[in-house]
Amino acid sequence: MSAQRMLMKGSEAIAEAAIRAGCRCFFGYPITPQNEIPEYMSKRLPKIGGVFVQAESEVSAVNMIYGAGGAGVRVMTSSSSPGVSLMAEGFSYLVGAEVPVVIVNIVRGGPGLGGIGPSQGDYFMMTRGFGHGDQRAVVLAPSTLQEAVDLMGLAFDLADKYRSPTLLVGDGLIGQMMEPVTFPEARLDLPEKPWATTGKPKTRERNVINSLDLAPEDLEARVERLFAKYARIEADEPRCERFMLDDNPPLCLCAYGTMARIAKSAVQRLRAEGVSVGLLRPITLWPFPASAIAQQAESARQFICVELSRGQMVEDARRAVEGRRPVDFWGRAGGVVPSVEEIVAEVRRLIRDR
Amino acid sequence: MSEQIEERAVFERTRVLTAKHTHYCPGCTHGIAHRLVAEVIDELDIQEKTIGVCPVGCAVLAYEYFDLDMQEAAHGRAPAVATGIRRVLPPDRYVFTYQGDGDLASIGMAEIVHAANRGEKITVIFINNGIYGMTGGQMAPTTLPGVKTTTSPYGRAPEECGHPIRVSELLNTLVAPRFIARGALSNPREIARAKKLIRQAFELQHTGFTFVELLSTCPTGWGLPPEKAMRWLEHNMMPFFRTGVLRAPDAMPESATPYAPDLSNDGGAAKNGAAT
Numbered sequence: 001m002s003a004q005r006m007l008m009k010g011s012e013a014i015a016e017a018a019i020r021a022g023c024r025c026f027f028g029y030p031i032t033p034q035n036e037i038p039e040y041m042s043k044r045l046p047k048i049g050g051v052f053v054q055a056e057s058e059v060s061a062v063n064m065i066y067g068a069g070g071a072g073v074r075v076m077t078s079s080s081s082p083g084v085s086l087m088a089e090g091f092s093y094l095v096g097a098e099v100p101v102v103i104v105n106i107v108r109g110g111p112g113l114g115g116i117g118p119s120q121g122d123y124f125m126m127t128r129g130f131g132h133g134d135q136r137a138v139v140l141a142p143s144t145l146q147e148a149v150d151l152m153g154l155a156f157d158l159a160d161k162y163r164s165p166t167l168l169v170g171d172g173l174i175g176q177m178m179e180p181v182t183f184p185e186a187r188l189d190l191p192e193k194p195w196a197t198t199g200k201p202k203t204r205e206r207n208v209i210n211s212l213d214l215a216p217e218d219l220e221a222r223v224e225r226l227f228a229k230y231a232r233i234e235a236d237e238p239r240c241e242r243f244m245l246d247d248n249p250p251l252c253l254c255a256y257g258t259m260a261r262i263a264k265s266a267v268q269r270l271r272a273e274g275v276s277v278g279l280l281r282p283i284t285l286w287p288f289p290a291s292a293i294a295q296q297a298e299s300a301r302q303f304i305c306v307e308l309s310r311g312q313m314v315e316d317a318r319r320a321v322e323g324r325r326p327v328d329f330w331g332r333a334g335g336v337v338p339s340v341e342e343i344v345a346e347v348r349r350l351i352r353d354r
Numbered sequence: 355m356s357e358q359i360e361e362r363a364v365f366e367r368t369r370v371l372t373a374k375h376t377h378y379c380p381g382c383t384h385g386i387a388h389r390l391v392a393e394v395i396d397e398l399d400i401q402e403k404t405i406g407v408c409p410v411g412c413a414v415l416a417y418e419y420f421d422l423d424m425q426e427a428a429h430g431r432a433p434a435v436a437t438g439i440r441r442v443l444p445p446d447r448y449v450f451t452y453q454g455d456g457d458l459a460s461i462g463m464a465e466i467v468h469a470a471n472r473g474e475k476i477t478v479i480f481i482n483n484g485i486y487g488m489t490g491g492q493m494a495p496t497t498l499p500g501v502k503t504t505t506s507p508y509g510r511a512p513e514e515c516g517h518p519i520r521v522s523e524l525l526n527t528l529v530a531p532r533f534i535a536r537g538a539l540s541n542p543r544e545i546a547r548a549k550k551l552i553r554q555a556f557e558l559q560h561t562g563f564t565f566v567e568l569l570s571t572c573p574t575g576w577g578l579p580p581e582k583a584m585r586w587l588e589h590n591m592m593p594f595f596r597t598g599v600l601r602a603p604d605a606m607p608e609s610a611t612p613y614a615p616d617l618s619n620d621g622g623a624a625k626n627g628a629a630t
Contacts (some may be wrong), residue, residue, distance in 0.1 A: 025438075025441065051442060053441060055473075056465070059464070059465075066435055066438060067407070067425060067439040069438070070425050070438075071439045075438070084585070171372075197405050197425055199402050199404060199447055200402055200422055206422055206424065207423045207424075208417045208423070209426065210426040211423040211427055
């Protein structure tokens with residue numbers, strides 16, 4: 001029955017996808033708009049021999065997944081922007097100690113307490129080395145519920161493959177909307193983790209989960225090891241969708257997540273009106289699909305990034321284009337979601353202005 | 355004519371400690387506390403089943419000294435890390451945290467209270483020496499009134515900084531914990547008692563949350579020679595931080611009584627329309 005299509009709410013689909021990926025442990029703290037994830041987990045996990053703990057704070061939640069991940073199981077937490085800010089410290093420890101976990105951020109508008117509407121204002125926080133120190137982490141950004149389901153499985157696989165915490169970012173729309181989804185078969189073949197702290201048998205040396213190196217040379221060696229890993233990730237893991245770009249249109253929109261859904265409709269509308277345009281949609285925000293954008297810059301004469309923020313991903317797009325083409329920006333903030341018509345009008349204005 | 359000398363070991367390093375030289379200052383009681391915990395783990399024969407969590411503070415390098423699987427936690431978060439380990443490993447494992455007073459009673463107060471309140475089946479070893487040792491002798495939440503530290507140069511003023519926190523008594527207000535006790539590492543008799551408390555805590559760990567506070571010295575931070583520091587502990591700390599067992603299965607305080615409300619009785623709310 002696993003190939004059956006089901007109509008599900010986004011948050012619940014994300015939670016169920018994690019369970020199918022072999023995650024049996026959830027530690028989290030309530031925050032809107034992602035409460036359906038812990039609620040779903042609190043209902044499901046005890047029935048399948050799993051662990052659900054409502055932590056006293058996001059600070060504790062991230063440290064609980066550190067402990068559990070370090071003990072060798074697939075584990076996750078979820079939160080929303082202000083709560084994710086509180087996880088920054090723990091995230092850095094997860095990176096440094098190389099503990100594989102998955103953290104879902106259902107982003108809401110900020111700064112501060114902000115609002116609860118859909119936002120992409122955490123792009124910088126997620127992609128620029130979330131937490132203190134020299135670090136990076138894979139950031140996945142689904143734009144449909146089916147993709148959210150698929151990327152949850154990938155998130156756990158990448159976390160284990162690279163022994164690194166992995167982030168999945170959505171927003172209130174991804175979390176709240178309903179769409180049909182198909183779940184993969186439940187994973188049974190989870191990777192061995194000989195480094196985990198499970199109790200030291202006489203047959204091996206003790207395992208230590210740690211990120212402390214008091215000698216600068218030792219810490220530099222750890223950072224070098226991490227960055228060698230990041231180089232492999234940057235080479236192998238960038239993902240993006242190219243939508244209506246095969247005819248190399250002179251205009252290329254760039255958007256991810258919820259905004260990419262609206263941008264796709266805008267592209268179709270503009271094409272119907274005779275404007276030659278396509279969309280490049282990053283699926284991995286880090287590693288950013290820079291080479292795909294650079295390649296598009298061979299033919300596209302103008303790029304326009306549209307975001308649910310005042311312009312964050314646009315900086316990565318500009319860096320990828322390296323000044324060869326103009327990269328313009330338009331976006332809404334604070335939880336305001338623009339209409340297709342609004343994007344079409346803004347794109348027409350930005351074409352005119354060039 | 356050669357004389358035959360028989361060599362016989364009368365005192366050895368505990369098996370559960372590594373051969374690594376510790377970084378602790380001379381006369382510091384961390385060495386004693388480490389040894390007591392290691393001896394208990396050895397005597398209970400649970401080395402292969404035990405996972406330790408170290409704090410941020412002087413014991414930050416404890417994973418170098420215990421020959422166990424260990425995790426290093428962020429400052430104050432050891433009880434949360436231990437929760438994660440405890441909940442996912444088989445129930446026959448033993449999980450302990452080893453935390454100082456700044457780590458546990460200041461930045462980590464939320465984590466210790468909630469781990470205790472959930473009844474996490476872990477043992478917490480709480481080193482209370484009334485000072486931040488690792489960072490250079492600043493005031494701790496357990497620093498006694500009037501005591502001068504590098505951040506209370508005129509002496510701790512309770513009207514500004516509050517009084518020292520008695521963590522064992524504070525945790526003893528919760529329902530869930532199974533064992534709470536305070537010992538002191540100031541003389542051989544107290545040290546022998548402290549070891550018994552640690553052993554009891556580990557023996558009871560699989561029944562619920564267990565907590566042992568160890569009054570300790572910091573000769574460097576206190577500016578006292580080691581032996582004088584121990585006398586200072588006895589004369590100044592012990593009258594406020596009373597040693598003994600605060601809670602054990604055969605000695606449960608009133609605060610440990612569980613409350614199970616009769617939820618079928620709504621107090622007439624439904625009749626009044628309040629619950630509809």
